[in-house]
Amino acid sequence: MMEIAIIIILALGSLLMLLGAIGLIRFPDIFMRMHAATKAPSLGAMLMLLGFVLYFTTWAIVVKAILIIVFIFITTPVASHAIGATAHHLKIKKWDRMKIDDLEEDKNK
Template sequence: MTELAHVIIAMLQVVCIVLGSFLCLSAAVGILRFPDVYARMHAASKAGTLGLGFLFLASTVHFGNLEITIRAAVGVLFFVLTAPISAHLLARAAYWAGVKPWEGAGVDQLSGRYHKETHRLDGYPFEKRYAKHIPKGSENLDT
C-alpha cells in the first residue's frame, strides 16, 4: 500500500475511535445525569450501541483481517439486536412495577390505558382485527 493509503486508514481509525469513545462516554454521562429510569435506558441503549459499533469498526479497519471483521460484525449485530429489546423490556417492567416517568417528560400516554392484570393496553390495535382467530377462553392465557 502507498503512504497515502496508510494515512487514510490511520485517520479512519482515529475518527472511529474518537467518535465511538465520545458516544460511549455520552451514554455513561446520560446514565448518571438523566432524571428517570426511562431516559437513562434510552441513553444506555442508543448511544452505547452506536459507540460500540464505531469501536468495532475501528478494530476492523485496524486489523484488516477477515476473521476479525466477521467477529466485529457479529458483535455489532448482537448489540443492535439485544440492546433495544432489553431496554424495551426493562422499561415495560419498570412501568408495570409503578415507576413513574419524570414530570418534565410531558404527557404519560399510558396512564389509565395500561391494565396491570392482563399487561395489555386499551385499544390494542390487533384485538378487533384478529378477534375471530383467537379461540374462545384463551384471552387471558398470556398473563
C-alpha cells in the same frame, strides 16, 4: 491517512460511549436513563468495532466484529423494552415534567 480515519472513528465511538455514561448519571428518571444507556453506547460500540476492523483487516476479525454488532443491535432494543415495560408496570416514578405516557393511554383503552 488510514490511521487518521481509524483514530477519528475510535474517538467518535469513545465519545458516544462517554456521552451515554454521562446521560446515565445526569438524566432524571429510569426511562431517560434507559435511553442513554442503549442508544449512544450501541452506536459507539459499532464505531469502535469498525475502527478495529479497519486496523486489523483479517477475515476472522471482520466476521467476529459483524457478529458482535448484530448481537448488540438485536439484544439492546429487546432489553431496553423489557426494562421500560417492567419499570412502567412497577409504577416507578417518572420525571415530574413528563407530559405524555403512551403506555398509560394504551392501558386505559
